[in-house]
Amino acid sequence: MSKDPWNVLELTPTSDKQQIEAAYQQKLENLKTSPEETRAEQETQLNAAYQSVISGLTEPFTPSQQSLSNPLFSEFNEELMELLGNAHRHTQVSAWQLLIDHPACQEVELRQDLAALIFDRVLAHQKSCQNDKEMVTSEVLIFLTTQLEWTTREDLKARYGDNFYYRMTQQEVPQPEIIPEPIADTGNLANIFIGLTIICAIGLIMISV
Numbered sequence: 001m002s003k004d005p006w007n008v009l010e011l012t013p014t015s016d017k018q019q020i021e022a023a024y025q026q027k028l029e030n031l032k033t034s035p036e037e038t039r040a041e042q043e044t045q046l047n048a049a050y051q052s053v054i055s056g057l058t059e060p061f062t063p064s065q066q067s068l069s070n071p072l073f074s075e076f077n078e079e080l081m082e083l084l085g086n087a088h089r090h091t092q093v094s095a096w097q098l099l100i101d102h103p104a105c106q107e108v109e110l111r112q113d114l115a116a117l118i119f120d121r122v123l124a125h126q127k128s129c130q131n132d133k134e135m136v137t138s139e140v141l142i143f144l145t146t147q148l149e150w151t152t153r154e155d156l157k158a159r160y161g162d163n164f165y166y167r168m169t170q171q172e173v174p175q176p177e178i179i180p181e182p183i184a185d186t187g188n189l190a191n192i193f194i195g196l197t198i199i200c201a202i203g204l205i206m207i208s209v
Contacts, residue, residue, distance in 0.1 A: 005049035013158035015057055024050045057159060061120040067113040072104035076114060084125045090136055093143045100147050115148035119156055123168055138170055145169045 006013050011023045027046050031039055067073045079099060089095040104110050122136055122144070129135045145151060150169045157165040166172065 003045065003049070005052040008045060008049035009053065011053075013154035015158050015161040017054070017057065020050070020053055053158075061116055061159065063113040063117060067110055070104075070107070070110060072102075072107065073110055073113070076102050076104040076110075077117065080118060080121055084121060084136075087134060090125075091140065093140055096140055096143060115150065115153065116156065118144060118148060119150060119153075119160075119168060123160065123164060126168075141168060141170050 009020070009023045009027060011020065014020065024046070028043070031042055031046070034042055063073065076099075079102065083095060083099055084090050086095075105114055122141075126135050145168070150156060151171070156168075160168075
């Protein structure tokens with residue numbers, strides 16, 4: 001059983017190639033201290049994980065062979081494409097509810113791939129639209145996000161990038177935390193200034209005496 005490449009890299013799924021590269025290089029560096037008898041195998045595993053992650057950022061979504069071999073998956077995909085091609089129905093939450101009720105979605109081994117398939121197809125549709133009226137509505141996206149649990153799918157964020165992921169799930173892109181600069185204590189500065197002034201004054205008096 002192959003290991004999760006993200007676990008091998010000890011990295012949370014991300015679309016940041018620099019972060020992935022840094023994690024990969026750090027793991028390679030750490031392997032230099034590993035026993036020689038296991039180092040080659042570990043390097044092979046690490047390289048495979050790195051290549052898998054990087055290719056996953058650029059390759060289109062591909063369902064598993066198990067999903068592709070299931071007739072329900074093909075049937076579902078056809079209904080999905082038909083729905084997206086219907087300019088009137090694909091704006092209706094009720095139409096998407098009917099799709100989600102398809103027998104394919106009741107099969108546990110298919111559901112993960114179906115959720116990713118819908119994400120991929122809807123995103124491609126949104127990108128191809130010439131105006132907002134042709135696009136799948138926010139109400140539908142919210143419905144799909146809830147029903148298909150897109151907010152738990154770090155693999156989707158890693159594959160499509162934060163921008164598209166948050167647009168599809170109708171979430172605001174998290175803003176980096178801003179740490180305010182420390183404000184100088186003007187009261188203490190004033191006390192220090194007064195103290196220095198007094199010392200200087202005393203010094204001048206001593207000199208004059």
